[in-house]
Amino acid sequence: xxxxATLLDTLRAEVDQSLxxxxxxxxxxxxxxxxxxxxQAADExxxxxxxxxxxxxYWGWRAAGGGPDPAIVTAAASLELLQASALxxxxxxxxxxxxxxxxxxxxxxxxxHERSGWHGSARRFGEGAAILLGNLLLLWSGEMWxxxxxxxEALDAxxxxxxxxxxxxxxxxxxxxxxxxEGESTFEGALRVALYKSGRYSxxxxxxxxxxxxxxxELPWMERLCVEYGRSVGIAFQLRDDxxxxxxxxxxxxxxxxxxxxxxxxxxxxxxxxxxxxxxxxEDVRALLGDPALDEAGVARLRAIIEETGALAACEEMxxxxxxxxxxxxxxxxxxxESRQALTGLAIAATxxxx
Amino acid sequence: xxxxATLLDTLRAEVDQSLxxxxxxxxxxxxxxxxxxxxQAADExxxxxxxxxxxxxYWGWRAAGGGPDPAIVTAAASLELLQASALxxxxxxxxxxxxxxxxxxxxxxxxxHERSGWHGSARRFGEGAAILLGNLLLLWSGEMWxxxxxxxEALDAxxxxxxxxxxxxxxxxxxxxxxxxEGESTFEGALRVALYKSGRYSxxxxxxxxxxxxxxxELPWMERLCVEYGRSVGIAFQLRDDxxxxxxxxxxxxxxxxxxxxxxxxxxxxxxxxxxxxxxxxEDVRALLGDPALDEAGVARLRAIIEETGALAACEEMxxxxxxxxxxxxxxxxxxxESRQALTGLAIAATxxxx
Numbered sequence: 001x002x003x004x005a006t007l008l009d010t011l012r013a014e015v016d017q018s019l020x021x022x023x024x025x026x027x028x029x030x031x032x033x034x035x036x037x038x039x040q041a042a043d044e045x046x047x048x049x050x051x052x053x054x055x056x057x058y059w060g061w062r063a064a065g066g067g068p069d070p071a072i073v074t075a076a077a078s079l080e081l082l083q084a085s086a087l088x089x090x091x092x093x094x095x096x097x098x099x100x101x102x103x104x105x106x107x108x109x110x111x112x113h114e115r116s117g118w119h120g121s122a123r124r125f126g127e128g129a130a131i132l133l134g135n136l137l138l139l140w141s142g143e144m145w146x147x148x149x150x151x152x153e154a155l156d157a158x159x160x161x162x163x164x165x166x167x168x169x170x171x172x173x174x175x176x177x178x179x180x181x182e183g184e185s186t187f188e189g190a191l192r193v194a195l196y197k198s199g200r201y202s203x204x205x206x207x208x209x210x211x212x213x214x215x216x217x218e219l220p221w222m223e224r225l226c227v228e229y230g231r232s233v234g235i236a237f238q239l240r241d242d243x244x245x246x247x248x249x250x251x252x253x254x255x256x257x258x259x260x261x262x263x264x265x266x267x268x269x270x271x272x273x274x275x276x277x278x279x280x281x282x283e284d285v286r287a288l289l290g291d292p293a294l295d296e297a298g299v300a301r302l303r304a305i306i307e308e309t310g311a312l313a314a315c316e317e318m319x320x321x322x323x324x325x326x327x328x329x330x331x332x333x334x335x336x337x338e339s340r341q342a343l344t345g346l347a348i349a350a351t352x353x354x355x
Numbered sequence: 356x357x358x359x360a361t362l363l364d365t366l367r368a369e370v371d372q373s374l375x376x377x378x379x380x381x382x383x384x385x386x387x388x389x390x391x392x393x394x395q396a397a398d399e400x401x402x403x404x405x406x407x408x409x410x411x412x413y414w415g416w417r418a419a420g421g422g423p424d425p426a427i428v429t430a431a432a433s434l435e436l437l438q439a440s441a442l443x444x445x446x447x448x449x450x451x452x453x454x455x456x457x458x459x460x461x462x463x464x465x466x467x468h469e470r471s472g473w474h475g476s477a478r479r480f481g482e483g484a485a486i487l488l489g490n491l492l493l494l495w496s497g498e499m500w501x502x503x504x505x506x507x508e509a510l511d512a513x514x515x516x517x518x519x520x521x522x523x524x525x526x527x528x529x530x531x532x533x534x535x536x537e538g539e540s541t542f543e544g545a546l547r548v549a550l551y552k553s554g555r556y557s558x559x560x561x562x563x564x565x566x567x568x569x570x571x572x573e574l575p576w577m578e579r580l581c582v583e584y585g586r587s588v589g590i591a592f593q594l595r596d597d598x599x600x601x602x603x604x605x606x607x608x609x610x611x612x613x614x615x616x617x618x619x620x621x622x623x624x625x626x627x628x629x630x631x632x633x634x635x636x637x638e639d640v641r642a643l644l645g646d647p648a649l650d651e652a653g654v655a656r657l658r659a660i661i662e663e664t665g666a667l668a669a670c671e672e673m674x675x676x677x678x679x680x681x682x683x684x685x686x687x688x689x690x691x692x693e694s695r696q697a698l699t700g701l702a703i704a705a706t707x708x709x710x
Contacts, residue, residue, distance in 0.1 A: 171387075182471075
């Protein structure tokens with residue numbers, strides 16, 4: 001029997017190939033040499049990524065009895081285009097200059113403008129081009145999904161869910177902006193963002209899509225697996241992301257150390273820290289969090305408060321509890337041993353400590 | 356027999372109603388009170404607009420023998436969501452503060468931030484929320500098209516064209532950014548932008564979509580109508596838009612006078628003016644065009660150069676020639692008298708002088 005790491009590596013290679021093939025089919029449409037930078041940025045952006053969402057979708061399909069059909073790999077891979085679109089727009093909205101350790105899309109276009117000695121604001125050109133690139137990838141994710149080669153009945157069964165997921169993604173991103181703007185750091189607010197922004201869209205919905213495609217509708221046990229396994233892994237995944245955003249190694253996160261602190265992200269870590277902070281600590285958090293010029297000493301001070309208040313330990317404990325619940329639920333689901341093994345490996349990989 | 360104005364007014368009312376119905380169906384998805392500003396902005400944005408693209412699509416359908424089916428009104432109305440998405444993103448990219456005489460979407464969200472006394476940059480919140488609203492409308496345009504109630508075979512026949520149009524729209528917008536950045540004002544460059552940015556997407560492609568939906572494929576005379584009528588009206592429409600952008604009445608355009616000059620748009624007017632300018636005039640154009648702080652005197656100077664070089668008259672002549680060609684081609688097409696009448700009225704309405 002394959003190990004779960006082998007199963008996940010094999011799928012990742014298939015998803016990579018499927019994305020390259022889809023982009024190659026789009027080249028004739030963008031044959032004008034002036035459009036080459038758009039395609040190149042898409043190629044480079046899509047060369048990276050953990051392919052997490054496609055994996056949850058694919059293994060949902062296999063868990064509900066679907067076979068290793070190339071069409072499901074293509075449909076699942078389309079979620080990576082959706083994610084790329086969201087990240088490119090996210091970086092424009094956050095004015096985030098780095099992504100996966102490389103310049104963000106808008107910075108690449110800005111550099112193209114500068115290199116070419118063009119007129120007008122390079123920053124504005126970069127942001128505009130990145131918005132359009134994100135739109136292209138958003139459109140293409142829908143095309144790739146529809147033209148994956150899956151049976152019409154399967155696509156029809158999953159279509160309302162697919163539409164719902166994409167609307168929910170945009171709404172979740174808006175709630176995230178709002179949460180930062182309102183500057184309230186409550187446990188409930190942080191949990192809502194963890195759930196909407198990423199939890200549902202990263203794990204639960206891709207899994208549900210795969211299950212629904214294979215079952216061409218809903219089987220009695222599916223909803224429970226989506227909520228008890230999918231939602232729990234999704235929240236734990238987002239909490240891990242929050243921890244990495246503050247304590248992660250830049251070589252691993254591809255972002256400068258403390259970037260989430262500089263952006264003022266209202267995560268569960270911050271909500272927990274403020275919930276247990278002394279007046280002095282709370283004052284420091286309010287003064288430092290969201291300061292775009294936050295230096296190393298400021299990052300260190302915020303990290304120390306997050307550790308001293310017990311917020312870091314509490315988040316690690318939450319991640320462990322959500323993961324344990326998810327794995328216990330997985331044991332109960334009437335799915336094949338291979339898909340159980342892969343979904344176990346995926347849950348662990350998505351939430352593992354990486355420091 | 357109905358006049359063409361009555362035909363167009365009736366359709367506009369039906370498109371309005373169809374859009375309201377579609378948005379109403381989305382309300383339960385956005386029931387969280389925090390999401391209300393997104394829906395409200397969508398409602399307000401979609402209350403305006405000339406419904407030009409839906410009209411070309413609808414009358415394409417009728418021209419190819421389709422009946423007055425409510426499903427085609429819904430499918431055609433979905434193009435208005437696509438257009439709204441493009442305008443909202445456009446205003447973010449151009450930092451344009453007014454749209455249809457009202458604050459642009461990003462300015463509305465910026466004002467919400469200020470009114471609410473939230474944290475962080477109001478401008479950044481406004482732009483982020485507007486990017487997300489544009490994404491929502493882009494997704495919804497695809498949903499409205501697919502769920503319009505048209506027969507599966509009709510939608511399948513038009514799907515490649517529908518996908519193509521949307522990719523082309525994003526590429527056209529990118530070429531427009533590029534043209535402004537490169538700052539070259541050539542006749543060919545201006546014509547390419549007029550064609551890609553708006554010409555094909557505003558008239559030719561909506562018309563082709565309607566024809567293809569009704570014919571469930573391509574009839575021998577259709578391509579000729581799309582190119583000779585559709586493309587000509589599309590270019591004339593964009594040229595009219597360029598003239599209005601410089602000489603239009605703000606009450607009519609909904610934009611401050613001379614806004615296109617301040618943004619440095621490289622239109623046919625500018626290409627023509629530079630092509631016939633004296634060295635002194637050319638120097639003034641280069642110094643003034645694209646200056647964000649351009650005042651009334653600067654606008655007046657640029658207008659005078661555009662008139663004195665004969666660029667305005669040349670553009671008016673081009674509009675007239677494209678319109679005449681389009682109407683002559685329409686005479687030859689084997690379509691019903693009612694659709695010929697409506698398409699004649701539409702071509703005139705889309706390109707008419709409004710000063």
